[in-house]
Amino acid sequence: MPEGHTLHRLAAHFDKTFGGGAVRVSSPQGRFADGAALVDGRVLAESEAHGKHLFLGFDSGAWLRVHLGLYGAWTFGDADGERHLGAPRAAGATSVELDRDPDGFVVPPAPVGAVRARMVNTSGWADLRGPSACEVVTEDEKIAVQDKLGPDPLRADADPERAWARVSRSRTTVAALLMRQDIVAGIGNIYRAESLFRAGIDPMTPGRELTRDQWDALWQDLGGLLRDGVRDGYIITTRPEHRPDPDAHPVPRPDTLYVCYRTGDPCRVCSSPIAAAELAGRTLYWCPGCQPAR
DNA sequence: CGAGCATGCGGAG
């Protein structure tokens, strides 16, 4: 689920499984062949996420920038099997047998589908499919991308004041503002809808009509939800008392969200039917009972 | 098998 939490999980996973060693980079599909050649064989020195961008830094100073878009996903394979991080995807066949070439690098299975980028080291492999961006950039170019992004609640350097300065001056609805990566980086359709529900805020409220307290609470809640997402690996926004089985672990998928994908279903809190509307090409979900228009 | 859908974004108008 490529909202911000997924990218931070990816950065941590790359750091753990590829960081500090030489990496072979290729493009089985061919569309990333030139970029792959630029970093092939280098040592992965740093792995970082900012909003929905993943930055993999190599010892040459070059960075690989990946944006998963709506469909992108990484598949990882090692001696423990396979797993996916990104867009939803059925679990593939798990194979624990890993062949190695004479240099000790893993020989991954034949590419399945369009593998834009493939990374291999001596303990595993990673395949990237369907990204909206996958390119090698300079340090300056990487910084330029980050300069256009708003504060990411998952990053230690995040300054919520910057976001509030924009939000509090805007006539745009808070629902639209939360989706803008130049205002808050890492929020997607699910966190947008769920955080507004939890705050009891009407999504159509103009940014300038939010109170400072409302914004502070929203920012705090987003940070907590994102950190939960990093920990759990999927988005859970429902409080235990609003789940059919408060003690169920892990939380069953149908019970994880308050409003997203629940059009017409009864609100978990007030039983009103969940509403949905198309807004700038995306579906906005909310509860008219818990988030009344003012 | 095709249509529809999805956690996103950039560019044209």
Added chain:
DNA sequence: TCCGCCTGCTCGG
């Protein structure tokens, strides 16, 4: 504001 694109899953016929 709308369209196109990247991929793969699910559902209906």
